[in-house]
Amino acid sequence: MLPQDEYMTRQTKIYNAEARENTWRRYIKEIPDDGYFLLPSCVLAVGYPGAEVMQPRLLDILDLDWNWNLKPEAMCTCCSGIAYHGDVSTIESTLLTTARLWSLAQEAGYETIAVSCVTSFGIHSECFDLYHEEPGLKQKMDKLLMEACGRKFELPRYIIHVSDVIYKHRLRLRDEFMTYQLVDKDSGRPLRGVDHVGCHYNKLFPLERSLGGGEYCEVLSGLVKAWAGKEIDYPERRHCCGMGFRQCMLTPNRGFTAACVNKKMVSMEPFEPDFILTNCPGCEVYLDKEQWAIKELNGKEYFIPVLTYMELAGLLLGWDPYDIVGIQFHTVPVEPLLDKIGIPYDESKAWLGKDGQTLSWIDEILRATPAAGAARMGETIS
Amino acid sequence: MSRKVIILGGGVAGMQAAIALNDLGTESILVEKEPELGGRVKNYDKIFPFFQSGKELVKDLEKRVRGAHLVEIKLGTTVTHVEGQPPHFQVRLDTGNYEISAGAIVVATGFEPFDASLQEEYGYGIYQNVITATELESLLDPEGPTNGELRRPSDGKIAQRIAIVFCVGSRNEKLGHNYCSRICCSFSTKQAIEIKKKYPDARIVCFYIDIRTYGRGFEEMYRQAQEAGVNYIRGRVAECGVLPNGDITIRVEDTFLGKPMQGVFDLVSLSHGMTPCLDAPKIATMLGIRLAEDGFFDCMDKELYANDATEDGIFLAGAAIGMKPIPDCIADSNAVAARVAAFFAKMPKETE
Numbered sequence: 001m002l003p004q005d006e007y008m009t010r011q012t013k014i015y016n017a018e019a020r021e022n023t024w025r026r027y028i029k030e031i032p033d034d035g036y037f038l039l040p041s042c043v044l045a046v047g048y049p050g051a052e053v054m055q056p057r058l059l060d061i062l063d064l065d066w067n068w069n070l071k072p073e074a075m076c077t078c079c080s081g082i083a084y085h086g087d088v089s090t091i092e093s094t095l096l097t098t099a100r101l102w103s104l105a106q107e108a109g110y111e112t113i114a115v116s117c118v119t120s121f122g123i124h125s126e127c128f129d130l131y132h133e134e135p136g137l138k139q140k141m142d143k144l145l146m147e148a149c150g151r152k153f154e155l156p157r158y159i160i161h162v163s164d165v166i167y168k169h170r171l172r173l174r175d176e177f178m179t180y181q182l183v184d185k186d187s188g189r190p191l192r193g194v195d196h197v198g199c200h201y202n203k204l205f206p207l208e209r210s211l212g213g214g215e216y217c218e219v220l221s222g223l224v225k226a227w228a229g230k231e232i233d234y235p236e237r238r239h240c241c242g243m244g245f246r247q248c249m250l251t252p253n254r255g256f257t258a259a260c261v262n263k264k265m266v267s268m269e270p271f272e273p274d275f276i277l278t279n280c281p282g283c284e285v286y287l288d289k290e291q292w293a294i295k296e297l298n299g300k301e302y303f304i305p306v307l308t309y310m311e312l313a314g315l316l317l318g319w320d321p322y323d324i325v326g327i328q329f330h331t332v333p334v335e336p337l338l339d340k341i342g343i344p345y346d347e348s349k350a351w352l353g354k355d356g357q358t359l360s361w362i363d364e365i366l367r368a369t370p371a372a373g374a375a376r377m378g379e380t381i382s
Numbered sequence: 383m384s385r386k387v388i389i390l391g392g393g394v395a396g397m398q399a400a401i402a403l404n405d406l407g408t409e410s411i412l413v414e415k416e417p418e419l420g421g422r423v424k425n426y427d428k429i430f431p432f433f434q435s436g437k438e439l440v441k442d443l444e445k446r447v448r449g450a451h452l453v454e455i456k457l458g459t460t461v462t463h464v465e466g467q468p469p470h471f472q473v474r475l476d477t478g479n480y481e482i483s484a485g486a487i488v489v490a491t492g493f494e495p496f497d498a499s500l501q502e503e504y505g506y507g508i509y510q511n512v513i514t515a516t517e518l519e520s521l522l523d524p525e526g527p528t529n530g531e532l533r534r535p536s537d538g539k540i541a542q543r544i545a546i547v548f549c550v551g552s553r554n555e556k557l558g559h560n561y562c563s564r565i566c567c568s569f570s571t572k573q574a575i576e577i578k579k580k581y582p583d584a585r586i587v588c589f590y591i592d593i594r595t596y597g598r599g600f601e602e603m604y605r606q607a608q609e610a611g612v613n614y615i616r617g618r619v620a621e622c623g624v625l626p627n628g629d630i631t632i633r634v635e636d637t638f639l640g641k642p643m644q645g646v647f648d649l650v651s652l653s654h655g656m657t658p659c660l661d662a663p664k665i666a667t668m669l670g671i672r673l674a675e676d677g678f679f680d681c682m683d684k685e686l687y688a689n690d691a692t693e694d695g696i697f698l699a700g701a702a703i704g705m706k707p708i709p710d711c712i713a714d715s716n717a718v719a720a721r722v723a724a725f726f727a728k729m730p731k732e733t734e
Contacts, residue, residue, distance in 0.1 A: 013536040014628040019507040023499065215502035215621075233508075235623025235631040270626050 050326025198280025393421020395700025468695025
């Protein structure tokens with residue numbers, strides 16, 4: 001058996017990394033340099049606030065032109081993907097919702113829709129494609145949007161995911177701004193990253209909209225490699241995290257989600273990954289939280305830290321792990337990864353309030369919310 | 383008018399066409415771009431369904447074609463230019479600054495194996511223990527790189543758990559290959575039997591969509607494989623993965639049981655389909671004939687004149703018009719010789 005560090009990372013007798021590079025390069029997509037209209041996720045910032053709050057900060061250090069419209073009067077809404085995939089709303093409602101969001105972007109002078117949610121990416125892409133598939137649909141939606149809210153819209157020029165943006169600028173981030181790299185500070189070993197690309201990023205429109213295609217998507221593993229880490233390929237790499245709106249919204253089906261995560265964990269464990277990288281809010285939630293559930297169910301403690309691409313960027317940029325990146329919101333502790341990289345942190349500052357205030361009630365909250373606090377506090381909830 | 387025939391391609395179809403024309407008293411020039419005759423069959427240790435030697439078949443054909451006094455062989459040569467109307471073709475080769483007068487042209491340019499790396503879910507080219515049926519044939523060849531031992535590429539270990547994935551690059555709308563390549567089921571079944579003969583304890587699982595063993599002796603060979611203990615599971619493999627020791631995982635649905643399943647194998651062979659030869663579009667343009675939707679050369683009439691190209695005086699043999707087993711290629715070539723003879727016979731005397 002080869003030493004662990006030799007897996008997947010260079011041409012070996014088991015794995016041909018060069019061929020893998022050639023495969024994803026068949027599917028290059030155009031990502032604009034600048035001019036992004038951001039559409040936030042409705043769940044990402046709830047579970048991992050840093051992942052989304054860091055977006056303006058990161059785009060600003062790159063001096064990029066971006067905008068969003070979070071004014072209350074703009075009523076920037078969710079894409080309604082949860083309702084659409086949960087079969088509680090019609091495609092017309094979804095088309096109307098995206099048309100309105102596009103009109104907000106166009107009002108602000110932007111042609112590129114940059115969404116931070118993978119479900120939204122799928123929704124916007126699907127709606128965009130429908131206009132090209134169905135003659136007369138644009139005229140119909142023009143009329144409906146005007147009747148609904150008095151707005152006009154045009155099809156955006158680009159629909160991208162914010163992970164596309166970070167991929168586009170990954171080398172500049174590394175060369176000009178990053179303090180740390182994905183390298184073990186003691187041994188110099190490149191850290192092993194498992195990518196988990198959200199299904200609605202690379203499986204709905206694998207040829208046209210997934211950077212690197214459906215099978216060997218590059219949008220996250222490209223970040224791992226650019227930032228000196230090593231990409232790990234493993235058999236269940238493409239398996240869904242198990243979120244699925246029908247599972248996560250229906251309590252009796254929730255076991256399916258844990259089973260899916262467990263399947264992935266069992267498969268990736270022999271490759272000894274140092275972290276999992278995601279670009280989907282749902283995947284981030286379930287890959288992180290279900291590791292705690294798996295420990296509760298069968299006692300197996302994987303506890304492989306799960307990060308969004310934005311959180312990983314923030315950590316390597318040297319931003320405060322708690323105050324800015326928000327790793328304290330993770331169920332699986334991220335601190336062991338920080339130790340490997342050599343990123344300093346002060347755990348006593350994990351749960352401070354505004355302006356560094358001490359929150360007397362935080363321990364009580366953490367104890368009362370198992371998935372958020374139990375693993376972190378090293379306790380088992382009975 | 384010249385009664386000489388130019389034959390493009392020196393594989394089994396091209397050689398047999400030359401032999402058949404010679405038997406009919408017609409001169410031909412056999413043009414082969416490679417430095418030796420035999421096309422792809424010269425690399426096959428065994429051919430189906432009767433386990434004869436492909437190499438011996440080629441040697442036999444070559445001996446006969448070289449002994450045919452009306453056949454001129456030009457190896458390492460390509461036709462670069464053709465002009466004129468039948469039966470007054472002027473043909474130029476890349477090996478000489480002169481033109482050859484020909485009354486007819488036979489296209490026997492064969493096929494190209496499907497590039498299995500394009501069916502990306504199987505990881506061919508990336509996972510070293512995922513190989514193609516052509517590579518498996520080479521491993522099973524006593525004169526091959528492993529002297530006929532089934533040693534997997536990653537570590538030289540003798541493979542005991544072998545998966546064979548059928549229909550790779552065939553019957554696949556996503557890849558634009560809707561057609562069945564016709565020979566792969568039998569080719570891979572033949573290989574499974576060979577493995578079982580050499581390694582009786584080996585576990586071989588063939589994953590298939592349908593088994594299409596339609597020719598004489600083919601179905602019997604399929605039965606022989608099952609009786610030897612080769613497992614056939616109906617289900618299209620969804621993806622392959624690799625484990626740290628190089629073993630390959632397979633995910634598939636058994637469509638008889640209606641259940642998904644997974645397996646771990648030492649070696650995976652992709653029973654790849656075939657595509658038209660890479661030069662087909664260039665040759666079609668040069669000769670002014672059409673390609674069909676599947677990329678193979680189109681026929682004058684698919685029912686009545688399957689060996690006639692879409693222009694007079696140009697004939698088609700072997701895999702140039704779609705995949706077929708060797709006996710069918712040989713039959714094609716004999717048919718082409720008859721069509722050429724008929725074409726020459728109906729030429730008005732004044733054109734001579």
